[in-house]
Amino acid sequence: MSKQRVTRRQFLNYTLTGVGGFMAAGMLMPMVRFAVDPVLKHNAAGDYVVTKQKIDEITNEPVRVDFSFEQKDAWYTSEVTNTAWVYKDENGEIVALSPVCKHLGCTVDWNxxxxxxxxxxxxxxNGLYTKDGVNVPGTPPAAPLDVYPYKDVDGYLALGKAEPRKGA
Amino acid sequence: MKWVSKDMDMYLGAKEYVDTVVLPLLPISFGDDLKQTASMTEFISLLTIPLERQFKGRLMMLPGYTYLKSDSDDSRLQVIKHWETEFKKSGFKHMIYITSDSGWRTIEDKCEGTVIWLPSLPLENMDEKYRNSILEDQIGQLIHLFVKKWQNND
Structure with a gap:
């Protein structure tokens, strides 16, 4: 037994500070979390999906690239398959176009x-778009095809969320 | 477009562009052909999803008409006739039914719309990759059929 004995007053002080601190922390923690919530939020739009398309196999001819990812719709998770038309333009830059027609949402085909x-x-x-995805005036669509932002992930093409462009 | 309220907003705004209605015909039976009718229904329901996505802006994909396999040809035909009057009243030019039930082949001539009959495939025993490639094949043929139909009637 140690010589220093804890007095009744000390004991109560310690317990009260301990319990009080615990309760205060319990109240403050969620508040702090709410305050910094935007920073912690997972950015869904920034997600890139890796496709099976190798980047050095992309040619000048648009090819159809299918890629699937999991989509969360409230509590319902489903596997969604998206498609992109991928080719290299004359400067060697990769172009990944969304196949969704800007008129009423059908799927467009190349050639x-x-x-x-x-x-x-x-x-x-009968909507028409030129190779760079710009709508041909006089056909129903009023805007160019959406463009996927892309990334190079270990030599494979990774696509982000399709972004709209300004009309021709 | 699908039969959901969001797509109906689109339909109401672009009615003149939507001239095709697709009604899947889905058989149900609790007798000996219970499994068979289930696989027919499953197969056709699977096919309608990519088909709708391909032609979203021109066709209206209805949720499907389920009927009892034991229904007589006459009663089935009567129902289809009823649908057809309604479709025509709403301005649809092309009426297409897709089904795996061979029972429709005997009465397809009496329907004004087109019955597309596809033999159902035993999808349950296939692994996913093989299944998808087979489905894609079927969808490719369906797409071709639709485009041809539209071109001929234009």
Whole structure:
């Protein structure tokens, strides 16, 4: 036994400070968390999905690249497959276009309309886009195809969230 | 577009562009062909998803008409006729039914719309990769059929 004996007053002081501090921390912690919440938030828009397309295999000819990721819709998680048309432009820059027609949301195809070769063609209402995704005036679409931002992940193409561009 | 309220906003704003309605015909039976009808329904339901995505702006994909396999041809035909009057009233030019149930082949001539019959595949025993490639194949053919139909009637 140690010589210093804890007095009743000391004992009560320690316990009260301990319990009080614990309670204060319990109240303050969530408040601090709420205050800094925007910093901690996971940025969903910044997520890139790695595709199976190797970057050095991309040519001048647009190819269809499918990629799937998990999408959370409230409590329901589902596997979503997206598509991109990927090619290299004349400067060797990679271009990844969204296949969703800007008219009413059909899926456009590359080079399927015999009368307009080398164009993206929408079979629904004959919408046309040039190779760089810009809509051809006089056809239904009013804006160019969306563009995916891309990244190079170990030689494989990774695509972000498609972003809209200004109309032609 | 699908039969959801968000897509209906789009439909109301672009009615003149949507001239095709697709009604999947899904059989149900609790008898001997219980499993068979289930796999037919599963197969067709799976096919409708990518088909709708491909032609979102021109076709309206309805949730599907479920009927009892034991229903007589006449009663089924009557229902389809009823649907057709309603479709025409709403301004749809192309009416397409997709089904795996061969029972429709005998009455397809009596329908005004087109019945597309696809034999259902035993998807349950396939691994996912193989399944997807088979489905893609079928969808490719369907897409071709739709485009052809639209071109001929323009």
């Amino acid at each position: 399927t309309d015999a009368t307009h070769p080398e164009h993206f063609f929408c079979p629904c209402h």
